[in-house]
Amino acid sequence: MGLCSHLSSAPPSSSFSMHAFILLWCFGLFLTFMVGRNNETDRLALLDFKGKISKDLLGVMSSWNDSIHFCQWKEIGRLHRLRVLQLNNNTINETIPSNLSSCANLILFHATINNLVGEIPTKLGTLSKLQILAIHKNSLTGIIPSSFGNLSSLKGLSIAYNNLGGSIPDSFGQLTKLKVFAVASNRLFGTIPLSFFNISSITKIDVGVNQIRGHLPLDIGITLPSLEIFFISNNQFIGSIPISISSASNLHILNLSGNKLTGKVPSLEKLNSVRLFSITENQLGNGGANDLTFLCSLSNATNLRDLEINTNNFGGELPKCIGNISTTLTFFYLNKNKISGNIPSVIGNLINLEDIEMWNNKFSGDNNLQGSIHSSLSQRQNLITFHLPRNNLSGIISSQVIDLSFSLNSLDLSGNQFTGVLPMEIGNLKNLEDLDISENMLFGKIPASLASCVKLEFSAMRRNFFQGFVPSSWESLRGLEHLDLSNNNFSGMIPKLLESFDFLKLLNLSYNHFEGEVPTNGVFKNASATSIKGNGKLCRGIPKFQLPNYNNKKSMKRKLTLTLMSVYKGILDQYKHTVAIKVLNLGCHGASKSFKAECEALRNIRHRNLVKVLTVCSGFDYQGHDFKALAYKFMGNGNLDEWLHPTPRKINEAFEKQRKLSLLQRLNIAIDVASALDYLHHHCETPIVHCDLKPSNVLLDDEMIGHVSYFELARILHDIVHDSSTNQSSSIGVKGMVGYTSPEYGMGNKVSIYGDVYSYDILLLEMFTGKKPIDNSFHDCLNLHDFVMQRRHVEAESITHKYYNSSTKPKFYKNTRLIGKIIEKTSLANFYSKTHVT
Template sequence: MISTDPLGAMSSWNDSSDFCGCFLRELYLSNNSFTREIPPQLGRLHRLERLYLLNNSFTSDIPAELSSCSNLVMFNAANNRLTGEIPREIGSLNNLQNFVVSFNSMRGNIPASFGNMSSLRVLSASNNFLSGKLPATLGQLKNLSILYLPMNGFSGEIPSSIFNLSSLSNVYFGFNQLQGSLPSDMGISLPNLQSFDVALNYLSGTVPVSFSNASNLEQLQLQGNDFRGGMPSLGRSPNLFRLIINNNSLGNAGGEDDLSFISSLSNATNFQALIMDHNNFGGRLPVDIGNLSALQILYISENKLSGELPLEIQNLNNLQRLVAFDNGFSGTIPSTIGKLQNLEELDLSNNSFTGNVPSSIGNLTELLELKLARNNLQGEIPSRIGNCTKLITLDLSRNNFSGLIPTQVMSLASLSVFLNLSHNDLTGSIPVEVGNLQNMGGLDLSHNGLSGSIPSSLGSCVRLESVNLQGNQLQGAIPSSLRSLRGIQRLDISSNNLSGQIPEFFEGMNLLQILNLSHNSFEGELSVNGVLRNDSVVSVIGNSKLCGGVAEFNLPPCSFSRQIMGSCLLIFWIKRRGKQDRVTADDLQVKLSYQRLHKATDGFSTANLVGVGSFGSVYKGVLDDKNGATIAVKVFNLERRGASKSFKAECEALKNIRHRNLVRIVTVCSSVDYRGNDFKALVYEFLANGSLEEWLHPVRSIVQRTGHLPRSLDFLQRLNVAIDVASALDYLQHQCQTPIVHCDLKPSNVLLDDDMTGHVGDFGLARFLSSLDKRSFEGRTSSVGVRGTVGYAPPEYGMGNLVSIQGDVYSYGILLLEMFTGRRPTDESLGAGLNLHNFVQFALLEKSAAKVVDQALLTSHASTSSSEYIPKSEKSEELLISIFEVGLACSSDIPQERLGIREAALKLVSVRNKLVGSALPEGESAKAGPCM
């Protein structure tokens, strides 16, 4: 066996080499950095039995000369950059047992000659660009056990001959374009079948009844096709642990046997996941559901189920997620639901539940999301919901709840995504405890009967992006404390009895997309500055005492005395703004000339250089206006290939996106310099604390900036920044009109402001996702040449031209691991053959997470003077493991197995809640970073 580069160097393998490996039986070249083609000279190793080339960057084709290695038993070239077609000559290798080329960029089809490899047991070619029809000759492989071909472009029908291979145990055809139906006898003809996956194809017909004979079946995945009719009994599959059949047309909308297959699952004692949402199943949920004691995930939403939830559901002690929205369930929510102590998500929205919410709901202390919207629930909101101290989302909207809003609910500091109590009959005032929701992203109390004033404590909820108080009976003035809501995007306080003047601090809220002040009793002059001049954002109709404003609002002019007073106030505001040294998007509404930028940066002096990237340099500048605003100027080196394209990409990506965790662009400059050369630059808000890279791996630049020895981010700060970045990615992936892939997420592209809040920047490689058929792999689009940065780019980017939101999730996972290990993904200290993912994974397997944590977290050089957020003892290990598990789940090699960015953020918020809750003395609160 040779596990390093034979003959000294791969580059020496040429036609003139004196090749002396003729007796070599095993050649192991995995986990290196080979970037050339696979040498055809390997075909001279006539006695070679095992050839391992995985996890490199081999390019070009698989050499046909390998067919001369007649003794070859194993060929594994997974996770490279192989292109071209699979050579038909490979089919002559009669002794070959394993052929693995997954995660490459190979094209063409599977050669029909593969049917001649009588010894073949494993054929794995997933995540390529293979296409065409599957050859019927695969049915000649009588020893084939694993057929792994997902994530390609195969079309046509699955050859019937494949279903006669009694040796098959694992069949994966998911994420292709296969058509036709499954043979009715496949459950009999494949007696050893353990895993069968045809997800996201174009298959139709019925699910074969013969599956009921598949006694070895462990998982069955049929989702995303057009299967119809009923599901067969699976009572003879005692090892079944996962059944995923969502997004089909299964069921008969209430047929007698629609859900009888659930009863048959009682024999599967380790059954963990039933995902059957978005089908046509009807009827009642069988009481036998209570026999599935190992069940963890139950997704039954978007069907036509009816009747009451069976009381036997209380027996599902391991259940973590119960999602049943968009059905016809009725009756009351059983009080026994409080026995599901491991439940993390409960969504019963859009059904016909009636009666009160049982107080036992407060027993669900692990609950993260509770959604009961769009039912006929009534009575008071149970105060015991306040016991659910991990709750991050609460939606009770569009019911018939009455009475006061419980102060216990408003005291849930964990609520960080959304609190929606709208469209009910709630009365009384908004509790002042609303100020406890400091991490809340959205608050909707609209269309109730709430009275009193808007509590000034609402201004403490500094992370709010959306507030809706429309359609109540609120009175009084808008509290000045709302000026603290700098990240607010939507504020609707219309149709109330509010009065007083419209505060001028709205002018500077440049993230506002909707400001609805209509149908109140506001008076005085409306400002003509900032956001308040934009009639596409602001609505003020139905306020008869307002005057002034821009012409588009059609308000009457103000009297002379009011105009004088308004001018005085404006002058005072400008003078006050003059004391600031930080620029916002409202400070600069026009393009800056090359001359002004040249002067602001002292001629783009190296003394003002704060960063250098692939396509240009970033300079700190101070404008020569009365404010002396500080800016960051990114100057593109147009002599670099791709720089002009990067400039356009970044402009396109940034012109329509606004989020508190994205670096804010101020303006652009496209001009010529003093020599007549083209000049292109982007002007950003200057963020004083530099990049995350500088804090994780301190260098001289921090000494120059701060004047003292480098410091490190403490545990909470790192966690906050990680949540900030996740929040930005969630916005780009799920909240933009067209999803945006950043393509180059890494610490140097995460910048920190005065409050150590993280902002994602550098969109020079960003790509907009094309609109694709929903059956296709999510986010799949061609983007030639995009590779990202070594170590952070996902493996599929190196194997082809696949750009996806899952790619950014991979980069985020690596970033998260780096933040808490202090090691770069290319760090040589990881050890031979290890990447950062495996390095952390092995540590968790050995239960030694503390050994890989960044030791700077345990020193006294943290950037805060206190050490209260450095977790200790058992708590340390628990929190570290939780964070590392998120990083590992995000950085899986297989895109479809990666954790969603929103779920990753929610898990990190949960970790932060545990950390803050355990570290603070009673009655105190900690500054926490932004969340979803």
């Protein structure tokens, strides 16, 4: 059984052989742990062992007969000269025998990593010669016996990783020779006796992961001058870190994490030997500018390898003195604080960093991250983890940042304000396993080089402005377990290659522009593991997705919109103006033509209900590619569609309250849109047809005033006369949103201002019914127009025909009072009040 490993003395003057005695001792020990069991196999095994002993001059085995139960045969407690007992790494699942206390000469008792149960016998407190007692990693219960305070020779006590309760006995202050005290990972509570901190011989204290409370003594560093390891993590200590802690100059490991410590961290200038310093998960610091000055006192700690100050209240900037911290520093955690300012460039001096985490702070930086993530970090070839999520970092993610280390396996830059494209150098991270760049403002296509990261398991890119198709080269990423591409502008078919990703457990493709059939194998079999909502042109898939079952390709072309851009929020420093910047996706067919059309349309128009263009940019980006953008006045209340059809949006981990419009607000916005159309059609130097009027193209400013926007599809009617019969302009290439676009456009009719009138009529109905032109609640090819007719049997159709087909100029949108007349005639006010609650 491997129970016997060492025996330091044997009974003298005996013909009983040493070998036989050792075997007998081992079996005697075995018998001890058999107490309480009644197994005939055990009895026969002992008798067989007895039969192998040829000489027993001392009669040790005389009691081994049928006169008494085999569990009462002489046990280990009779080995009075036993000095060392080692039972480590076995599967003993009995209690510790109390008669072990009879082994008065016992110096060392090791029974670690077993399945010992029950309470620790109080009688062990009589072993006055015992120096080492190690019974950690068992299943012992009860309390620590106060009698252990009588173990006057005890130097090491390790009872960690059990289920012991109670408190540390006051009598432990009497253990004047104690060096090692390890009781971690139990259920101990109460306080540590003050007398315990007067044992000057102690080198190691580990009480971590208990429920111990109280203050640390102010003179702890003086009364424990030999202290090398001090673990009190995950308890309930309160108060400040004593200034005297620095006097314990022999400290190698100082772990105070997971408590309720407060105040300022004192100078640590004398802790020259410290290798691990952890104060994570406390309440240290007050958010002030000088919270982190203690870091400068660690400049003499030449062996420092692990520095953890995360999850506290530290504020101010990261001091430049961190560049003087030992180059042996491997792990540096300062996330979840209130640290601000730029990341000092001297951080590049920490050449052996493997894991640095700075997320959830208030760091800032400028373009190319200069002064925030210094280029010297690209020389840190040992870096394994690099986390900077949930800060205020901005600018582009430069290739130098991506090229941090070939050994990097985790990169997290999520929740910042990075812009630009993802550098193709991402493919150089051959060991990358986790990538999170979500919740930024990145755009462009995903580099095909990402396929070189064949170890990738977790990839989150949600809430950016990525566009284009998912690269076919991703076929090499078969180790992916989590892929989140939601809330972007990806388009095209969902790659069937994802079906063959055997390890893929979570796939989120929602709120993009994917189209076509949804695959049905692999992760797509599980509707709870796959999210595809918000992609309006998908079909088929498993029944749980509840997607339409299109029969031909023509029905896939119902939605005629074209994704030509992404929109960003920015600030023009010179004027301190908040602007909306629309960047054209020049990789999309027709984008350049759209840019030209919008510039031409907006060049000479000025109206309070049209979005204001501040400037236009046409040139090249930093990679030499064509770049075209327009800067508009920022509209703080988003677009009308978001107000008519509100959905909960998760912002800063809290759901935004659903937006609601009053009837009066709807009427005022309708008037604003009508005024804008009247201006475009009749008061411009050259009449303009918008061609894409819909709620998402009506923006609302801070005062809820409506502004018509997005003129990519606008047409200028040259040589137009007021008589609609002579309007001259081609309908070729006209595109718009199904449900809003005039049906006559689809039949090849000329572009006309009456097309905008039709779109406005539909927009009115949507505003006052709360239903979209093509709503999921409609059945049997019903649309919004027909829906209103059927519900109230009114003159909606005649009104539309009157103004849409009239040979005279439709002036109804000039007279805002007629809007109320339309509402009255179609009984929309009555219908609205009953069907749509605000």
